[in-house]
Amino acid sequence: MRWVGLAGLKTMAWIPVESAVEELMPRLLPVEPCDLTESFDPSVPPRTPQEYLRRVQIEAAQCPDVVVAQIDPKKLKRKQSVNVSLSGCQPAPEGYSPTLQWQQQQVAQFSSVRQSVIRHRSHWKSQQLDSNVTMPKSEDEEGWKKFCLGERLCAEGAVGPATSEGPGIDYVQIGFPPLLSIVSRMNQATVTSVLEYLSNWFGERDFTPELGRWLYALLACLEKPLLPEAHSLIRQLARRCSEVRLLVDSKDDERVPALNLLICLVSRDSEEIEKEEQAAAEKAVTKEDFQGEWTAPALEFTAST
Known part of the structure; x- marks a missing residue:
C-alpha cells in the first residue's frame, strides 16, 4: 500500500x-x-x-523503491539570501559600538593568530611544562576553572586585585596564562569542554582580564569546521558579552573593547571571513586600540584604557 x-x-x-x-x-x-x-x-x-x-x-x-536527490551545494550557496545573525545578542549602547575598520583589523589579527597556532602546534606541544603546571583532566570542570582563573577568583566573595605576600608569582592563586605550551596540548574535545566551563562561569559573574585571555586563546584553538556544540558555545558567549556590555557604566571602561572584540570575532566568524583568513594571515596588521597580542610563548589578552 x-x-x-x-x-x-x-x-x-x-x-x-x-x-x-x-x-x-x-x-x-x-x-x-x-x-x-x-x-x-x-x-x-x-x-x-x-x-x-x-x-x-x-x-x-515504474517508480524506484529508493530515490536519492543529487544536490549541488554550490548552486544552493549562490542562491543563499538569508544571513543568520547572533540571535539574542543585545545591541550596543550608543557610543559603545566599534568602527568597521576596527572590527576588520581585529578579525585579520585573530586570523593570523589562529594560523600561527596551527603551524606551531607540534613545536609547542613538544616543549616541557614547568614543574608547577599540572593540567586537569578534560572532564574536571572545577579543576579547569581554577587552573585558568585561579583559586582566588573562583572562591566565593573574591573581589579586588590579587596580591602576593611572597616573592614570585603564585599561579595557583591567580591562574595560569594560556601559554602556547599549554593550549597546544589540548585536543579539540578539551578545547570545547574548557570553553564551555568558562562560559558557564562567565554566565554568573563579571568579565575579567584572566577570563578574556583564555576565551581569546580557546577561540584561536578551535579548528574548522566547527563542531555543532562549538557553534552553540560561541553564540552563547557572544550573547553573554552583549549582556555584560549593557551593564557597563562608561564607554571608556576597559571591559568595553574586550567585550567588543569577543562579540566581533564570533559574529564575523562566517564563511566570508574564512575565505579571507589565508590572505589575512600573511599580512602584518598594525596593533591599534585594543588587540589580542600574540607573543611566544604566551598568548596575551590586554585591554587598553
Whole structure:
C-alpha cells in the first residue's frame, strides 16, 4: 500500500509488491485486478475508474523503491539570501559600538593568530611544562576553572586585585596564562569542554582580564569546521558579552573593547571571513586600540584604557 499519483492527483491503491514487510501491512483500499479490454491504452486519459487505477498501478511499478536527490551545494550557496545573525545578542549602547575598520583589523589579527597556532602546534606541544603546571583532566570542570582563573577568583566573595605576600608569582592563586605550551596540548574535545566551563562561569559573574585571555586563546584553538556544540558555545558567549556590555557604566571602561572584540570575532566568524583568513594571515596588521597580542610563548589578552 502506498501513495501514488497521476497528473497532480493522489490515491491509495493496492499494488502487488515483493517486499514481505509491505505484504504484512493492511490494505486501506483493496483493488482487484482490472478486467480491461484489449483496446486499453495507458497513454491516453482514462475513461473509467478501472482504467485510472490500472494506470496508477503501472506508474507505481515504474517508480524506484529508493530515490536519492543529487544536490549541488554550490548552486544552493549562490542562491543563499538569508544571513543568520547572533540571535539574542543585545545591541550596543550608543557610543559603545566599534568602527568597521576596527572590527576588520581585529578579525585579520585573530586570523593570523589562529594560523600561527596551527603551524606551531607540534613545536609547542613538544616543549616541557614547568614543574608547577599540572593540567586537569578534560572532564574536571572545577579543576579547569581554577587552573585558568585561579583559586582566588573562583572562591566565593573574591573581589579586588590579587596580591602576593611572597616573592614570585603564585599561579595557583591567580591562574595560569594560556601559554602556547599549554593550549597546544589540548585536543579539540578539551578545547570545547574548557570553553564551555568558562562560559558557564562567565554566565554568573563579571568579565575579567584572566577570563578574556583564555576565551581569546580557546577561540584561536578551535579548528574548522566547527563542531555543532562549538557553534552553540560561541553564540552563547557572544550573547553573554552583549549582556555584560549593557551593564557597563562608561564607554571608556576597559571591559568595553574586550567585550567588543569577543562579540566581533564570533559574529564575523562566517564563511566570508574564512575565505579571507589565508590572505589575512600573511599580512602584518598594525596593533591599534585594543588587540589580542600574540607573543611566544604566551598568548596575551590586554585591554587598553
